[in-house]
Amino acid sequence: MQPIESRLDSRSVEFNDNREAMLQEIGRFRAAEQLPVTAELEKVERYRQRGWLLPRERLNRLLDPGAPFIELCALAGYKLHDDRDGSGAGGGAICGIGQVSGRRCMVRVDNYAVKGGTISPAGMDKALRMQQIALENRLPIVALAQSGGANLMYATETFAPGGRGFANQARLSAAGIPQVTVVHGGATAGGAYQPGLSDYVVMVRGQTGMYLAGPPLLKAATGEVADEESLGGAEMHCGQSGSGDYLAEDDADAIRIAREIVASLPPPSFRYQPPDYSEPHYPIEELLGLIPADSRKPYDVREILARIADGSALLDFKPEFDRQTFCGHIRIEGHPVGVIGNNGPITPGGASKAAQFIQLCEQSATPLLFLHNTTGFMVGTQVEQLGIIKHGSKLIQAVANASVPKISIVVGGSYGAGNYAMCGRGFDPRFIFAWPNSRTAVMGATQAGKVLRIVTEQKMQRAGQVDEAALEKLETDTATFMQANSDALACSARLWDDGIIDPRDTRKLLGMLLEICREAEQIEPRQSTFGVARF
Known part of the structure; x- marks a missing residue:
């Protein structure tokens, strides 16, 4: 591999303008992430009086001190449905990958x-x-x-997917993947099956309430009067029904037990130790000024790699063949990875080049990293005659069927079928994150406005009456709508990615993700036909 020679001028006016624009975008998504934290802290005294730890306090007690935590989908639901102020970002839970008792785990805190x-x-x-x-x-x-369950205003939208969640729990258990649940508070109706389908259940004395129907519904449905403890309290479930496995005295004690359960699990049989590696030759801070504030301006994806690759070293694949689609090999914190990036639209030649590269990485079991910055596939008479549909389909086939871990970072625009070809959400990348300046949509906002104007104008011409004012309004309104719904915050709210990241965290994050993928290949869980059940 040869070191990349960067041509970025970090002292230029353009660099500083780009940097300021990126910092503003970082500020926007950080402010959005802070909204649920602020809402949580406003109620701290109420929950202190009940003896409860706040959700993020529970998270901190669960995780190993000082170990990294990758929060996932922190902006899910941001200003969607009934979330008018953005405080509902996160969709009712804090989730991510963290270390518990030395074991890497998926963590969910309601x-x-x-x-x-x-x-x-x-x-x-x-x-x-x-x-x-x-x-x-x-x-x-x-x-x-500790959840209020489904938001009943949208129960028709969550009912069927909720069933899938329970089916997934059963299949995870059968796949040999342990699930540990601490029931800190109420768990009613469908919410009771989440711990019921877990492999290990911890309950809190005087605090847990788990039942298919709570006291009010029970009385309304059958006329029976029962108190919460005898109906579904922690002591009853741990001593009589057997639905609970461990009885804790309070929040902190319950989390201690959960950590001990994880500690009792057999460790992975193998932990990958990457070879020694060197840091990039260029400061990662420069990523802030690298991406043009004007998305129409091009830049070389190699400039990004110079700041995230070990030793800024690259083995460029077919560098003289269709330079608009980049392919090459790098290492990140010792992990080999094949990179596909965009220096322009995807042409027939670029699609063929990337498809070949993907097959080579599949052959060598090399993970793939997609750096999105594409307006999509090239259009026009010439490329149609060269078989853009045929070659583009070949690339999509390769992306969809590659079995190696695929990680996507949306560093700029990701439009149309280009999003598919670069392993967007619909192609199930192992992980997908976005930079705060990024945009994802079927097409650019300006183009969408013009397309609708042209189509509508043709209809008006056939009717014999063209309203220029109406056409102008349609074009402007369409562009405004598309612009507002294609930025990073809007896309992350819809879970089109696993989270927005500061560009300066890219190398560190990728190192952890590649390590997670590598470890997954070495873990051999003991599978069974059915998950673990209580008897």
């Missing part, structure tokens, strides 16, 4: 302090995504549960 931890449609999508990540990477799941 955020009961914001909207009662109720689950919105985005929150349900997030829960299913966490299960998918746990299954693909063979991560034990630890859940700290």
Whole structure:
């Protein structure tokens, strides 16, 4: 591999303008992430009086001190459905990959302090995504549960996916992936099956309430009068029904028990130790000024690699053949990875080049990293005659069927079928993150406005009356709508990615993700036909 020679001028006016624009975008998504934290802290005294730890306090007690935590889908549901102020970002839960008793785990903490931890449609999508990540990477799941259940205003949108969540729990258990749940508070109706389907259940004395029907519903349905403890309290479930396995005295004690359960699990048989590696030759801070504030301006994806690759070293694949699509080999914190990036639209030649490169990485079991910055596939008479549909389909076939871990970072625009070809959300990348300046949409906002104007104008011409004012308004309104719904915050709210990241965290994050993928290949869980059941 040869070191990349950067041509970026970090002292230029353009660099400083780009840097300021990127810092503003970072500020926007950090402010959005802070909204549920602020909402949680506003209620601290109320929960202190009940003896409860706040959701993020529970998370901190669960995780190993000082170990990294990758929060996932922190902005799920941001300003969607009934979340008017953005405080519902996260979809009712704090989720991510962290270390518990020395073991890497998928962690879910219900955020009961914001909207009662109720689950919105985005929150349900997030829960299913966490299960998918746990299954693909063979991560034990630890859940700290205390939720108001489904948001009844949107129950019709969460009911069927909720069933999938329960089916996933059963299949995770059968796949040999342990699930540990601490029931900190109420768990009613469908919410009772989440701990019921877990492999290990911890309950809190005087605090847990788990039942298919709570006292009010029970009285309304059958006329029976029962108190919460005899109906579904922790002592009853641990001493009589057998639905609980461990009885804790308070929140902290319950989390201690959960950590001990994880510590009792057999460790992975093998932990990958990457070889010694060197840091990039160029400061990662320069990524802030690298991406043009004007998305129409091009830049070389190699400039990004110079700041995230070990020793800024690259083995460029077919560098003289279709330079608009980049392919090459690098290492990140010792992990080999094949990179596909965009220096322009995807042409027939670029599609063929990337498809070949993907097959080579599949042959050598090399993970793939996609750096999105594409307007999509090239259009026009010439490329149609060269078979852009045929060659583009070949690339999509390769992306869809490659079995090596695929990681996507949306560093700029990701438009149309280019998003598919670069392993967007619909192609199930193992992980997908976005930079705060990024945009994802079927096409650019300006182009969308013009397309609708042209189509509508043709209809008006056939009718014999063209209204220029109406056409102008249609074009402007369409562009404005597309612009507002294609930025990083809007896309992350819909779970089109696993989170927005500061560009300066890219190398560190990729190093951890590649390590997670590598470890998953070495873990051999003991599978069975059925999951673990209580008898």
